Amino acid sequence: MSTASAAARWRLLWREPQVRRGLIITLLVTVVAVFGPLLAAHAPTDMVGPVYGAPSSEAWLGHDFLGHDVLSRLLAGGLSVLWMSLAAALIALLVGVSLGLAAGFSRRRLDQTIMWGADISLAFPDLILVLLIVSMLGRQPWLIVLTVSIAFIPGVIRLARGSTVAVASQEFVEVAQMMGYSRRRILFKEILPNILTPLLVHFGNMLTWGVGILSGLSFLGYGVAPPAADWGLMINENQAGLLVQPWPVLAPALMIGIFAYGTNILAEGIGRSAARIGDKQA
Template identity: 35%
Template sequence: MTDATSVRSVPRRLNMSSLPGSLIVGIVLLAPLVVAAVAGSWLAPYPYDEMNILSRLQPPGPDFWFGTDEFGRDVFSRTLVGTGSSLLMGVAATALSLLAGVPLGLVAGYKGGRVGETIMRAMDVLMSFPPILLGILVLAVTPPAQWKAIAAIGIVYVPQVVRLTRAITLELMQEEFITAARLRGESATYILFKEILPNIWPPLAVEASLRVVFAILLGASLSFIGMGAQPPSSDWGLMISEARPFVEQAPWIALCPGFALAIAVIGINLLGDGLRALLDPRNTGAH
């Protein structure tokens, strides 16, 4: 007779030669950005906020690799230092949405009934607002700041996490190992956090990678309209916003942070695709 616990996900041995190509490319693209996020201040050739009017709007050259902005600040140094701010906004906001959304989704899927309906209707209300509008509504009540933008973005993406977690929980509730746990008399807390939660992390990992992309883009959008990071921060969205009056005269001011933003989005998307391929049970080899 088959053991009821045999349906649980079995850890796979990772073979480096069989890793999805998209995962490898994503890691290669993101590795320099992670290094810049951690050590950007030390790697930058100039202080990111150092102004020199005599060097304002200098084109890219040997002294300033990506030129200077309207205040004579080195664009490359500002982009390098801004990597930490932009990635932090995406990762922290995603972590916040997971911390709030996963427990709510677990409860909604496990409890069902009136509790589940109440949670899901509240999520439907939040999802009825466009993300950028909801972010602005959250930030409009107080002066803008980066940590407030992180909180606003985290709130914006809670409903998506709740819906995914609930859907997976409902599916797992039909499995034999959950029935066995109930027959043993295990508490709801034990079943949720010891039986269900360990089995939902693969799709949540993929979802988290996608949420990071959306959070970075939304954070850049909020900074672009002045609701996120504030001057003299070197956040990518803020840099692109400050470059608007000089797009024709000095396009490099916007191109450098825009290129970094594109690399981050492409790299994280490829990482998510690779994780999906790696963690998909249908890709598991024969047992």
């Protein structure tokens, strides 16, 4: 596929309303998470009001189980969830694509070895695997990110490998081989640009799953440690007062849901647009 053809596909992709809507929602939540701490009226650990205090003009979302300002903790609590989910998805994408390309292009013993390892890893449910490793080795952020990425890598490998096998049999790849191009150039210049669309769809799905897993870990007490602000941790800490003051639970749950919705429809929009482009080309 030529560079011009690839550029045309990206333009068609951007014209998809669902892609634009999902990207806008995802970026809005990301902006809140990144710049929210600068807008918070109080530090996330400051006790500035009564326990489970009701919303007021000074605290729009009220106070939590220790008297923290809920809005301040909400603004400060999204960065950990977002950067960890983004880092885990990126690591899984880079490692999984590299292994999947190598497996799909070699189709020999290397292919069998890589896919054997991926199949074994897929036998363990993601959340169970993450909980097992974190409970044994600790809850440091870098370890949680690495563990979540390990859970995601087998799915990326299978997707990249299947897409590589389909593209590697096409004529332009055979021409590149006949011209004596190196394997690295064929993989990263000829094959990779043509399998980016399904990989981007899967990347969006991994962001959605990552936010869910990381929030679930914090809710279960295996994620970010208190007194740090974290959306999943906020839900865990304030669930006992849900009937008294629901905003410490509802606000972070809503932010998690909005981000997951944005990444989900973004991935779905990319998939639909890619299918539409394929139909036109057919």
